[in-house]
Amino acid sequence: MTVLLQISDPHFGTEREPVAQALEQLARTQRPDLVVLSGDITQRATRAQFRLARAFVDRLGAPSLLSIPGNHDIPLFGLGTRLLNPYGRYLEAFGPTLEPLFESVDCLVLGVNTTRWYRHKDGEVSASQVERVARRLELATPQQLRVVVVHQPVAVTLPEDATNRLHGRDVAVARWSAAKADLVLGGHIHLPFVRPLAQDFPSCHRWTWAVQAGTAVSTRLRRGAPNSVNLIRWTGAVPRSCTVERWECEAGTARFVLATTDTLPLGERSSVEHGT
DSSP, X not given: OEEXXXXXXOOBTSBOHHHHHHHHHHXXXXXXXXXXXXXXXXXXXXXXXXXXXXXXXXXXXXXXXXXXXXXXXXXXSOHHHHHXXXXXXXXXXXXXXXXXXXXXXXXXXXXXXXXXXXXXXXXXXXXXXHHHHHHHHTTOOTTSEEEEEOSSXXXXXXXXXXXGSOBTHHHHHHHHHHTTOOEEEEOSSSOOEEEEGGGTOTTOOEEOEEEEOOOSSBSOOBTTBOEEEEEEEEOOOSSOEEEEEEEEEOTTOSSOEEEEEEEEEOEEOOTTTXXX
């Protein structure tokens, strides 16, 4: 079994220390093969905040790490740094690339940098990024779980979050699903959910899923959404499926507990399911 721990939007600089300690304990107990950091690692992209974040990740003890920046990981107030070296501090802590790749016999995970120095919050994905990811997905083996990681969501569940969706998502989702992506992980809106992308993108004729994570350890909580992370478990069994567990740390507690478990079918959808 391969286990991925998705941590999103920890916003170091606003972290809740008891929650961070509880997440360390969860990682020690669950022993993920890969930690995926899906952006907004810091609150204001200071070197001190990046040092805190890096030290925290190192304490998790996972054998592998894949991280991408979020919009908060570009300096907001230092206009010169934002213009001339927007990712310098991020790369010092989590370099050497903005679009990392993790591959094992059982898993392929592709990071996509959806931030732009000239955007405040919005994210976008370019045609060249879409094609690069799709071509790599097409090289995956049948036994690999195929995961794409972005920061801004490709799909949302609430109308108020619609403006936060990734620019370029229509082309990206269609192409990545056709290239046999299984999961698209995201963050940004601090609201966890699992959603079949065919529900929003009729061109998806495969089971490709949006897997969104909440804020892992930050005080920047949404109402009804406590600090949470996702554990993704993949066995490679046939028929293809994976499980996504959401683990939550309720206010006033010092531990993460299992809140929901979703078993996601993967692969081709039947003709009845996609309306043909």
